[in-house]
Amino acid sequence: MADVLVIGAGVAGMKASLLLASAGRQVHLVESSSVIGGRLIRCEDIFPTMECATCMVSPMQQEVLRNDLINVITLGEILSIEGSIGDFRVRIRKQASCVDPVACIGCAECWNACQVEISNSFEENLSSRKAISVPCAGALPNVPWIDREHCLRWNGDENCSLCADACVFAAVDYSEVDSEFDITVSDLILSTGYQPSPGEVFEKFQWGISPGVFTASEFERYYSSNGPTSGELVTKNGLKPASTAIIVHADGTGSHSNINTMYSLKFLHYLHEKLPDIRPVVFLDASYSPLALEDRNHSKWLTAEADVILYTQMPRVQTTGDNKTLSITCSTADGSFQAEADLLLLGTSMLPSEGTSRFIELLGLQCSDEGFIQKPEPAFSSVSTSVPGIFTAGCAGGPQDIASSVIEAAAAVGRVLADANRGGK
Ligand SMILES: Cc1cc2nc3c(=O)[nH]c(=O)nc-3n(C[C@H](O)[C@H](O)[C@H](O)COP(=O)(O)OP(=O)(O)OC[C@H]3O[C@@H](n4cnc5c(N)ncnc54)[C@H](O)[C@@H]3O)c2cc1C
Ligand code: SF4
Ligand code: SF4
Known part of the structure; x- marks a missing residue:
């Protein structure tokens, strides 16, 4: 065969x-x-x-x-x-990874020794990694690789050998091609x-401006126990939120909206888990409900422990005050609605x-x-x-x-x- x-x-x-x-x-x-x-x-x-x-x-x-x-x-x-x-x-x-996977035991000594810090795209650029690294704790195979685009040996300092010196198992091999x-x-x-959709397209929701705004993929890493804050739920400037909100279909509703529903429900669960005293506000597109017959999770919003707001126009998000608290306003069938949030999660597309x-x-x-x-x-x-x-x-x-x-x-x-x-x- x-x-x-x-x-x-x-x-x-x-x-x-x-x-x-x-x-x-x-x-x-x-x-x-x-x-x-x-x-x-x-x-x-x-x-x-x-x-x-x-x-x-x-x-x-x-x-x-x-x-x-x-x-x-x-x-x-x-x-x-x-x-x-x-x-x-x-x-x-x-x-070439420049690390022998048989000799390596994943002990972390090499990346602790390396002095080159690079933004870690695996962590949605919310933290940094070294030029020799694994993307996160618990990655498999748990063997680092040398990123030659950033390693000093390939960028003007051929004498750097901090990682090899730190490895008692002689697993680092600069000669591998x-x-x-x-x-x-x-x-x-x-x-x-x-x-995931890049955060840049969500500037209208104050992404990149307010430290409290997260895309779905960013929030997944922030919540993770092996993520940049070891799972502590704080804003990007380290503050504990006092109010939270989710815009479920921040990209608008489309043929794959059921995925946004799915992970937004998961995020609601995450918020209840780590911030049990806060009742989140969830913004849902009113026009999606009749279309959502094939979205088996959509009806779960009816019983969700949250203030679920059905909007008739996509919410507008503005920052207020120095600490960049968010003011979220939208039109509803009954008039308009306004809420404040320190933490805003955006249901973003795949x-x-x-x-x-x-x-x-x-x-x-x-x-x-x-x-x-x-x-x-x-x-x-x-x-x-x-x-x-x-x-x-x-x-x-x-x-x-x-x-x-x-x-x-x-x-x-x-x-x-x-x-x-x-x-x-
Ligand atoms: C925020 C969020 C939360 C989610 N939560 C859930 C959940 O709770 N439950 C659930 O059921 N689903 C969830 N999903 C959906 C879930 O992530 C997907 O269903 C699943 O990851 C799909 O797996 P996959 O193997 O198709 O693709 P991926 O996980 O994207 O894997 C693709 C692999 O291909 C590799 N690759 C890409 N290009 C190349 C190339 N050129 N050469 C070689 N390799 C390549 C990539 O590095 C990657 O390892 C969530 C999605 C999002 C966005
Ligand atoms: S290469 Fe060496 S120092 Fe680095 S993780 Fe593997 S065994 Fe540890
Ligand atoms: S050779 Fe130096 S710069 Fe390159 S990965 Fe090792 S310690 Fe980092």
Whole structure:
């Protein structure tokens, strides 16, 4: 049986790889970052069960890393893909991490010694990391990598060796170089996921101006016990909030609004957990309610422990006073409403990741209006793409929750195995 390539090691890519391996297929799982787990590992808890995300994902990560049939290639980049179903020829580059994963025990001495601080995009740039680092505590594999774009050795001070000197296991290896190699696979599963909307587009809600305004992805990290404040709920300037609010569909309502509903309900739970004495104000689009029949969580707002305001025009947010308290006003069916908040959470959209956009272009795939991979026969084959032998799983094909991402991973694997049974390789 021929090998299979899975691109992107989020929950969808990991699940697909494990299922393929359990069917006896050799898998190459290429991940562009230094860790596996995707965006799920940025969450503290998982809606709707509110299960601890690490407890859910860590066994899966371990299983992937230990499986002999799964060749995990972190810091990997697909350079080219040629051929067709049954015989795709793929060229891959693996960036040097400059750390020996066998010798390293993840003790943190090297990054504690490094003097170079860089904004940490894994933490939504809310904290910094070192030029040698893991993105957050508990990342897997728990092995740091040297970011040569910022490391002093590659930027004018070739004598810096603070990290290697600090490592008693001699795991740091500055001589490691990038490698390139070819593989041949019968099928590809694209599980390159999504990225959050950048905060910059929410300046009208005082994002970047008031320290109390958070996008959804920022708040997920702020709440996390392994995040920048170790889970302490404070504003970006360190103050404990006395009042809180959520604008559920800060991007406006669209075809994927149910995702905003889902994580806004989770944020309400987070707020109750850490600030039990504060009753949050939740702003909901009045016109969304009748449209929300397919949004199975929407009705939960009816019983939510919050002041739920149905607005007829998108709320306006202004800062008041030196401490940048927020004044939120909106029109309602009865007139108008005004509330003050020190902490405002914005329900922001999920956009195609750079990887998802890149593969649409590289492979000439059809693209949906929102820029995700278009599935041509949604009613019959929710994981097909416009190219035979190339399947999609998870958020590469559009915003969805973890349960749906995992279901799609299983469906994509089913299609790969069915192709083989029909006489493919
Ligand atoms: C704020 C927020 C909270 C959420 N909370 C919940 C929740 O509580 N419950 C729930 O069910 N869902 C939740 N979701 C949705 C959940 O995050 C997704 O369903 C899930 O992460 C999708 O997994 P995925 O594997 O498809 O994509 P991702 O998690 O995005 O993983 C994609 C992987 O592909 C990699 N990649 C990207 N490009 C390339 C490339 N070119 N080459 C190689 N690798 C690449 C990425 O580095 C990443 O590791 C939330 C979403 C948001 C925005
Ligand atoms: S490279 Fe060395 S110092 Fe750094 S985490 Fe690994 S074992 Fe520890
Ligand atoms: S060589 Fe110096 S700058 Fe580079 S990662 Fe190590 S300690 Fe940091």
